[in-house]
Structure formats: structure tokens, C-alpha cells
Amino acid sequence: MYKVYGVLASRAFRVMWLLDELGEPYELIRAAAHSPDIQGVNPGGKIPALQDGDDIITDSTAIMTYLADKHGKFTFPAGTIARARQDALTNLLLDEFDSVLWTASRMTGLLPEEYRVPTVVPALHYEFERNLNKLADRFEGPFLMGETMTIADILAVHCLNWATIAKFPVTNETLRAYARELSQRPAYIRARQTGM
Incomplete structure (x- = not known):
């Protein structure tokens, strides 16, 4: 299951919305920007971050692109x-x-x-x-x-x-x-x- 680090009133909402559109379960780890909870995952202290297994992806647009490409939805195919x-x-x-x-x-x-x-x-x-x-x-x-x-x-x-x-x-x-x-x-x- 994916883990999303962030709070509702932030760019993390973009990732949460996409995951819900995809029907993919996720756990929300409430972490404010620059808090110890996020800095353990993203030393830059920015939210959101997505954990997929052992891998961490940061930046809401990069995360959305990754998820859309991985699941083949909410995007057009690369190279088109x-x-x-x-x-x-x-x-x-x-x-x-x-x-x-x-x-x-x-x-x-x-x-x-x-x-x-x-x-x-x-x-x-x-x-x-x-x-x-x-x-x-x-x-x-x-x-x-x-x-x-x-x-x-x-x-x-x-x-x-x-x-x-x-x-x-x-x-x-x-x-x-x-x-x-x-x-x-x-x-x-x-x-x-x-x-x-």
C-alpha cells in the first residue's frame, strides 16, 4: 500500500485525489512541511512525499506522473x-x-x-x-x-x-x-x- 506524507491543505491533496481516482489504497501520514516526520523521508522538508515499497518520490507533479504512468490512467501514453x-x-x-x-x-x-x-x-x-x-x-x-x-x-x-x-x-x-x-x-x- 502506498504511503502519502503531507496534510490536506497542501499539494499532498493532489496525490490523495489521484490515488482515490485510481482506486488505489493508501495510508496518509500526517506530516507538516519541515516537521521531523517529513524530514525523515525527505531531507528537504517539503511535502508531499510518496512511499512505494522502499522507494520515496517527492514533488506532487512527479508523484502524479509516476502514478498515472504506472497505472495507465489519467494520462496519455508517453511518446504521443x-x-x-x-x-x-x-x-x-x-x-x-x-x-x-x-x-x-x-x-x-x-x-x-x-x-x-x-x-x-x-x-x-x-x-x-x-x-x-x-x-x-x-x-x-x-x-x-x-x-x-x-x-x-x-x-x-x-x-x-x-x-x-x-x-x-x-x-x-x-x-x-x-x-x-x-x-x-x-x-x-x-x-x-x-x-x-
Whole structure:
């Protein structure tokens, strides 16, 4: 059985949601970032981490890619044009959504106070909304890439929900509806319940 190290209100949720979608059992080891519990598994102190047997994988996107490839679901086959498009979309989401949200979190509370620059947050809001509208132009529906749900959808919905909690301007109704709908999936709900 897989072991997931992390907490619900973190990128570990992406891994938990995917495992629930895959129907794979896992044990959640509640470990906060930089806690002794995670540093025993990931010396860098970051969450999530996935334990598969004796092997440890870190970084939520690397973990999701590994699981999707291993189980042959929520991904297109490696070496295909569809997979290249999926990977491009995944990297776009990391660059233009996840990194913007993470920077805002650091500038408003995670960094030591002397290094915070909260005045940058309005620029991050602007950038996020601009990126959101560009993503909406590429949205095929019902999932990002049409009829097939991939790990890019899990990443996108996690970022959209994170943005809503962080009071970012999630004004595009198409993507708001998309995030609401995917947040009602049974696997999403099970993962949230597991993490509570």
C-alpha cells in the first residue's frame, strides 16, 4: 500500500485525489512541511512525499506522473502527441498558476516578516487572472483536453480552489464551473474526508 506524507491543505491533496481516482489504497501520514516526520523521508522538508515499497518520490507533479504512468490512467501514453500536449499544459499550470499562488503565500505569511513584500500581491492577482483567461481559451471541455481527465485537471482544479481560498480573482465562469464540477467527484470528496 502506498504511503502519502503531507496534510490536506497542501499539494499532498493532489496525490490523495489521484490515488482515490485510481482506486488505489493508501495510508496518509500526517506530516507538516519541515516537521521531523517529513524530514525523515525527505531531507528537504517539503511535502508531499510518496512511499512505494522502499522507494520515496517527492514533488506532487512527479508523484502524479509516476502514478498515472504506472497505472495507465489519467494520462496519455508517453511518446504521443497527446502526452506532449498534456505535459505542456501541466508545465503551464505550474508556471502560470501554482508559482503565482505560491509566491503570494510566501509574500503574505510564509517568509520571515523582513522578507515579505505584500505590495506585490495585486500584481500577482493581475497575472493570475490574465493567465486564467488564456487557459479558458484553451479549455476543451468537459476536461482541459476534452473527454479525457488527466493529472493536468487535478493540478488545475487544485490551483483554482487554492486561488479561491486565497481570495484571488477567479472570475472566468467557465473555469469556475469546471472547478465546481470536478470538486464534486466522489474521489475528490473521499480524499478530502481522508485528510480531515
